[in-house]
Amino acid sequence: xxxxxxxxxxxxxxxxxxxxxxxxxxxxxxxxxxxxxxxxxxxxxxxxxxxxxxxxxxxxxxxxxxxxxxxx
Numbered sequence: 891x892x893x894x895x896x897x898x899x900x901x902x903x904x905x906x907x908x909x910x911x912x913x914x915x916x917x918x919x920x921x922x923x924x925x926x927x928x929x930x931x932x933x934x935x936x937x938x939x940x941x942x943x944x945x946x947x948x949x950x951x952x953x954x955x956x957x958x959x960x961x962x
Contacts, residue, residue, distance in 0.1 A: 932959065 897919060909921055936945075936955050945951045955961075 900913070909918065911918055932955060936951065939945050940948055940951075
């Protein structure tokens with residue numbers, strides 16, 4: 891049996907700004923905002939489409955992605 895630590899990902903709605911230190915008696919080791927995960931997925935899709943040459947105007951597409959993500 892491996893000593894490597896394993897982690898599961900939970901999505902919890904309605905927590906506000908407070909992050910619990912424990913859930914169901916288990917220690918919370920890490921967390922991420924669901925919105926951040928969504929934006930990362932969008933960024934990965936953009937890079938994939940860009941690498942395939944599927945984006946007609948990469949500069950405009952990047953600007954739109956940054957605006958949607960609140961980065962621009």
